[in-house]
Structure formats: C-alpha cells, structure tokens
Amino acid sequence: MKRLIHSFQSISLKWRLTLSTSLLMFLTFIIFSFAEYEILYNWLLGQEREAVSKTRDEVAAYYQQINRPFQNTNVRDMENLLLKLNDKHQLIRILDINHNIVISVSNDFPGQLSTAKYPSRDGIEQFQYEGDLYLVAWEHVNSRSFQGTVEVVRNLKSFEDLINIILMIIFGFALATILISIVSGLIISRQYINPIKGLNQAIMRVKEEGFQTRVTETQHDDEFRELTTIFNEMMERVEETFQQQKQFVEDASHELRTPIAVIDGHIALLKRWGKNDPDVLEESLSVCKSEIGRLQKLVLELLELTRSETIENAEITPIPIVEVVEQITKTFAILHPDFTITFNNKTEDKVQTLISKHHLEQIILILLDNAVKYSPYEKRIDVLIQKESDKVFVKIIDQGLGISEVEKNKIFNRFYRVDKARSREQGGVGLGLSIAKRIVEKYKGDIAVNSSENSGSTFIVNFPISK
Numbered sequence: 001m002k003r004l005i006h007s008f009q010s011i012s013l014k015w016r017l018t019l020s021t022s023l024l025m026f027l028t029f030i031i032f033s034f035a036e037y038e039i040l041y042n043w044l045l046g047q048e049r050e051a052v053s054k055t056r057d058e059v060a061a062y063y064q065q066i067n068r069p070f071q072n073t074n075v076r077d078m079e080n081l082l083l084k085l086n087d088k089h090q091l092i093r094i095l096d097i098n099h100n101i102v103i104s105v106s107n108d109f110p111g112q113l114s115t116a117k118y119p120s121r122d123g124i125e126q127f128q129y130e131g132d133l134y135l136v137a138w139e140h141v142n143s144r145s146f147q148g149t150v151e152v153v154r155n156l157k158s159f160e161d162l163i164n165i166i167l168m169i170i171f172g173f174a175l176a177t178i179l180i181s182i183v184s185g186l187i188i189s190r191q192y193i194n195p196i197k198g199l200n201q202a203i204m205r206v207k208e209e210g211f212q213t214r215v216t217e218t219q220h221d222d223e224f225r226e227l228t229t230i231f232n233e234m235m236e237r238v239e240e241t242f243q244q245q246k247q248f249v250e251d252a253s254h255e256l257r258t259p260i261a262v263i264d265g266h267i268a269l270l271k272r273w274g275k276n277d278p279d280v281l282e283e284s285l286s287v288c289k290s291e292i293g294r295l296q297k298l299v300l301e302l303l304e305l306t307r308s309e310t311i312e313n314a315e316i317t318p319i320p321i322v323e324v325v326e327q328i329t330k331t332f333a334i335l336h337p338d339f340t341i342t343f344n345n346k347t348e349d350k351v352q353t354l355i356s357k358h359h360l361e362q363i364i365l366i367l368l369d370n371a372v373k374y375s376p377y378e379k380r381i382d383v384l385i386q387k388e389s390d391k392v393f394v395k396i397i398d399q400g401l402g403i404s405e406v407e408k409n410k411i412f413n414r415f416y417r418v419d420k421a422r423s424r425e426q427g428g429v430g431l432g433l434s435i436a437k438r439i440v441e442k443y444k445g446d447i448a449v450n451s452s453e454n455s456g457s458t459f460i461v462n463f464p465i466s467k
C-alpha cells in the first residue's frame with residue numbers, strides 16, 4: 001500500500017489529477033449502479049414470486065372448492081382449465097397424497113423436473129437446476145374430494161435474461177464512465193496544469209534570460225491569476241532591486257575612480273617635476289591629501305549606507321527628541337560661526353521618540369551640513385520642532401539655492417547631486433540624503449522637502465511619538 005501511495009505521488013501532477021478524478025467518478029458510478037441493480041433485482045424477483053404464488057393460490061382455491069369426486073374423467077377438463085391459468089415458462093402439477101403426478105400442464109417450460117418432496121407447510125422457494133433458476137410454490141389441498149399438493153414451478157429464464165441485459169448495460173456504462181472520466185480528467189487537469197506549466201517555464205526562462213521575464217496572465221479571474229500577478233510583481237521588484245544594485249556599483253566605482261585618477265595624475269606630475277619644484281610639490285601634495293580625504297569620506301558614507309540598511313530596532317529605547325536636536329544644533333552652530341542658526345521648540349520638552357541617539361544626530365547633521373553647503377549667500381538656518389497629532393516634526397529651513405521641482409524627487413537617490421561641480425567643490429559625494437532617508441524610514445518616520453529654486457529649502461523629518 002505504501003509503495004502504491006509512493007508511486008502515485010511520484011507521477012506527474014497532471015496524471016495524478018486525472019487518475020484521482022477518474023477514480024472518484026468511477027467509484028461514484030459503481031456505487032450508484034450497484035444500488036440500482038440491487039433494487040431492480042429484488043423488485044423483479046418480487047414480481048416473479050407474486051406471479052407464481054398468484055397462480056398457485058388460484059389453482060389451490062379451485063381444488064379446495066371441487067365438490068364432485070376427483071375422477072379420471074374430468075382430468076382433461078382440469079388440464080384445459082390449468083392451461084388457461086398457466087403463464088409462460090411455467091409448469092403446474094397436481095400431486096396426490098403420495099406425491100405422484102396426477103396432472104401436469106406446462107407452457108414453454110424447458111427441462112424435466114422430477115417430483116420433489118415438499119415440507120408439510122405451504123411455501124415458495126427458489127432453486128437451481130441444471131444451470132437454470134426456478135421458483136417453486138406449493139400448497140397442500142385437503143378437501144372432501146381431493147387430497148394432495150398443488151405445485152407451480154416457474155422457470156426464471158426471462159428474469160435472468162433481463163438481469164443479464166441490465167448487467168451488460170451497467171458494465172457498458174462503467175466502461176464509458178472510465179473513458180469519459182479519463183478524458184474529462186485530462187481536460188480538467190490540463191486546464192489547471194497549463195498555468196502551472198507557464199509559471200514553470202517562466203521560472204526556467206528567468207534562470208536562462210534574466211529578471212525581465214514575465215508570465216502571461218490567464219484570462220480567468222482565479223487563484224492562478226493571483227499567483228502569476230504575485231510572481232510578476234515579485235519579478236518586477238527583483239529586477240528593480242537588481243538594477244538599483246547595478247547602478248549603485250557603477251556609481252560607487254565611478255565615484256571612487258575620480259579621486260584615484262586625480263591622485264594618480266598628481267603622483268605622475270610629482271615624479272617628473274615635483275622633486276625639484278617646491279611649488280608643484282606643495283600643490284600636488286595638498287590635492288592628493290584632499291582627494292584622499294574625499295575617498296575616506298566616500299568609504300565612510302558607503303559603510304554608513306550599508307549599516308543603515310540593517311538597523312535593528314529591538315534594543316532601542318525612546319529618547320527626548322527636543323533635547324537631542326537642540327544639543328546637536330548648538331554644537332553645529334559653534335562650528336559655523338558665519339551662519340545664524342536658530343533653534344525653536346514648539347512642543348513640550350517631554351516628547352519622546354523611538355530612535356537611537358546616534359542616528360537622530362546623524363540625520364540632523366546631514367541636513368544641517370547640506371543647509372550650510374548650499375547656502376552661499378544668505379547664511380541663515382532655522383531649526384524648528386513641532387507636534388501634530390501623534391507625530392513630531394523637525395524642520396530645517398535654509399535661505400539657500402533651493403531645489404527645482406524636477407530635482408526634488410531625485411535628491412534622495414544615492415550619488416545624486418543637482419550641481420555636480422558645485423557639490424564636488426563642497427566635498428559632497430551625493431550620499432547624505434539617501435543615508436538620512438534610509439535611517440528615517442527604518443524608524444517608521446518620513447522625510448520630505450519643500451523648496452523652489454533660489455528661494456531656500458525646508459527639509460521636514462517626522463517620527464511617530466512614543467508614549
């Protein structure tokens with residue numbers, strides 16, 4: 001049995017579905033047919049028994065009420081009467097007290113039957129004789145003029161023929177059911193297997209051709225369609241992530257290449273002229289130093305970006321956001337005495353939010369650093385904290401260059417810089433905002449910008465207030 005189940009499980013899904021549906025249909029048919037056969041068999045047999053006992057009763061009644069003495073002279077009349085009472089395939093015998101046949105009439109009755117010894121009670125019985133089925137009914141008559149037995153024997157050949165025909169029909173239908181169920185099982189399973197096959201092929205194609213492969217969605221609005229939609233959406237995301245990773249590697253290597261090329265150029269310069277020319281030596285060394293500084297910053301920021309992807313919030317406890325932001329703003333202001341930096345708190349000091357202190361400081365520093373870097377003329381920065389329902393908002397407002405509508409969505413992308421030359425001059429690598437965005441989102445917050453060109457920018461960060 002175990003082996004049978006195992007081999008059933010090892011065949012293809014299509015055949016498993018086909019076989020199980022066919023088997024189910026076949027079993028249902030067989031059970032119903034068997035029940036039908038049983039009912040029909042018993043009903044038909046009942047009819048036969050009724051017919052036999054009816055004839056027996058009629059004949060017995062006749063012999064009961066004869067009042068003339070039973071003589072050989074009226075045997076012929078009796079035979080004629082019995083012939084009239086008799087049915088097809090039926091034998092009527094009148095036996096005397098010693099079981100000798102007195103009268104025997106038959107109508108198309110096959111076979112010869114010897115006299116049977118009957119029990120004292122009247123009855124009806126079924127028996128087999130020379131391969132044929134018979135019903136026999138008898139009744140003892142004990143009247144004044146006659147003592148003996150009335151015996152009616154019915155050959156059940158036509159009943160058997162009918163039953164055989166019914167069996168043949170059932171067998172034929174069973175065969176047809178098997179065929180129909182296999183064909184319909186195949187059609188049904190194909191209907192279900194085809195989408196799975198499509199998915200299978202698509203997955204194979206993904207393996208061979210790459211992530212751009214999609215599965216064609218089925219027409220029916222069913223689970224398969226849902227599955228293919230999910231698969232396609234998943235592939236879209238995988239492709240997007242893959243493209244982003246590719247872009248990231250390209251951008252990162254490009255960013256790394258520039259300072260390396262500059263350093264390489266200056267070292268070549270030093271090798272040729274620098275040894276003897278103190279001016280070239282001085283300039284090249286300072287360029288190399290600043291480029292190495294840029295490389296260090298880039299590497300650090302890249303590390304920061306990777307770390308921000310894997311922030312674990314589990315061990316973080318709520319911190320007083322107002323206090324932390326005020327502190328970092330004050331420290332920053334000391335480092336930039338040419339800027340007027342204000343801090344404005346519009347909440348109660350108790351507002352707490354769930355974030356690591358280091359990350360909150362990092363976000364504020366990134367935004368303050370940008371505000372300073374991209375405010376060449378009006379050197380004023382305002383930091384504002386306010387509360388709205390269950391969120392706390394930190395706004396960093398500058399009066400700098402501003403950002404155009406088109407650029408607004410892009411500045412949060414890695415390595416994106418509006419004015420490459422200017423940003424590079426300022427020592428920017430284009431990672432600050434993408435790091436900030438990633439950290440903010442990890443803490444279920446949000447970051448946005450309000451700005452238009454040449455009229456300053458307002459960066460707004462919000463976090464859920466923790467209770």
Ligand SMILES: Nc1ncnc2c1ncn2[C@@H]1O[C@H](COP(=O)(O)OP(=O)(O)OP(=O)(O)O)[C@@H](O)[C@H]1O
Binds near residue numbers: 374400418434457
């Ligand atoms: N306050 C601002 N005003 C105007 N432009 C800004 C401001 N902040 C950011 N930007 C623009 O968005 C770009 C992306 O900023 P981001 O902080 O990500 O990179 P970066 O400052 O160039 O380099 P990094 O911060 O990695 O040193 C900047 O290059 C700049 O063009």
Ligand SMILES: [Mg+2]
Binds near residue numbers: 366369370428433
């Ligand atoms: Mg920056």
